[in-house]
Amino acid sequence: MRDTVEILVNRRDAGRRVARKLAAYSGRSDTIVLGLPRGGVVVAFEVARALDAPLDVFLVRKLGAPGQEELAVGAIASGGVRVMNEDVIRALHLSESQVGAIVVREQAVLERRERLYRGHSEPLELAGKVVILVDDGLATGASMRTAIRSLKSHAPARIVVAVPTAPPETCAVLGREVDETVCVMTPEPFHSIGSWYLDFSQTSDEEVVELLEKAKSFGQSRTTPAVGEDTH
Secondary structure: OHHHOOOEOOHHHHHHHHHHHOHHHOOOOOEEEEEOOOHHHHHHHHHHHHHOOOEEEOOEEEEEEOOEEEEEEEEEEOOOEEEEOHHHHHHOOOOHHHHHHHHHHHHHHHHHHHHHHHOOOOOOOOOOOEEEEEOOOOOOOHHHHHHHHHHHOOOOOEEEEEEEEOOHHHHHHHHOOOOEEEEEEOOOOOOOHHHHEOOOOOOOHHHHHHHHHHHHHOOOOOOOOOOOOOOO
């Protein structure tokens, strides 16, 4: 219940709490932190800063249900990866054309944000790296599953999913798809991600761009692996 679980102050606070659970990755030259836009980038910034690891954005766009935008009917990622939540689609009696219209609309947003966030910068090389995927919380996990599926095509050495809050069943399901999951809070009943934040105000594109620019110095001192360092 809510009164037995400590509430997250905001996404910065959430990121610091997640980072404490990831201390084993601090200072490793093989570790990269990826934030899912937009709110996940704020959390990921704090994680990357605490670990002194490079930060990048990993573009995934939730396909929100008509009139219920927080309820995901699926998600899309750069490169054409798509994961649909068939149970939600059936429950809402959405037609194929309705779902198609949602996909087209959100694909346009994803492509616009990719141009905005990346500018002229190339994505970080992920092959052979320990990749920590960060979001500001999970509900159905559709966006994160899409990110995981897309990320696997880059052949990382290890995938870690790290979030401040999520339903226990969502963490359990994702735990079977990646090498490690870190879910700081798993309250029941869950209700929604925003229920567990005092401040869950929307993150702007400008804030994402600013944080990615600030993070360009992260990990610069970690150019060679430590003695005995591996990717596990």
